[in-house]
Amino acid sequence: MKQAIVVRTDIGMGKGKLAAQAAHASLKAYESAHTKTQSEWKQGGQKKxxxxxxxxxxxxxxxxxxxREGLPNAxxxxxxxxxLEPGTVTALAVGPGEENLxxxxxxDLSLL
Known part of the structure; x- marks a missing residue:
């Protein structure tokens, strides 16, 4: 199980802002996952x-x-x-879900 958090680098977020936006994405996607998925991910160390x-x-x-893959996302x-201006899209979380999905x-994305 894994979660990928994707952040934008083109909008000049400071480090603290970037960390906060990543945390928002992670939690929101987790909350939208099925209870079984939440449990498996938590028991497996919450890989991100x-x-x-x-x-x-x-x-x-x-x-x-x-x-399309049926993954929780936010x-x-x-x-x-x-x-930032109100409504600026900053981040996306994909998963938790099966690592291969x-x-x-x-x-294909690069690490931050």
């Missing part, structure tokens, strides 16, 4: 990987692929209270 993309378009394309848009969606 953080990856990068350089556009909002890529986030939405990956979210579409995740939906696209995060910023509230706009600090560094998550890799079908995110396996």
């Amino acid at each position: 990987v953080v990856l990068k993309v350089s556009s909002e378009r890529e986030i939405h394309e990956l979210a579409d692929k995740a939906r 696209v995060i848009s910023d509230a706009g209270h600090t560094q 998550v890799d079908r969606v995110t396996g």
Whole structure:
């Protein structure tokens, strides 16, 4: 079991902002997973990987692929209270899910 968290590098988020957005994505996708998936992922150590993309378009394309694979996923848009304009898409979490399925969606991306 694995979860991939994908963040945008083209919008100039600071390190703290990026970490917060990744955490939002992780939790939201986890909450949308089936109870059995949640349990298996937690018991397996909650494996995560953080990856990068350089556009909002890529986030939405990956979210579409995740939906087609039947994976829980969450696209995060910023509230706009600090560094970014309201509604700016910042991150995506794919999974938790079977590692091979998550890799079908995110396996070609580079680590952050």
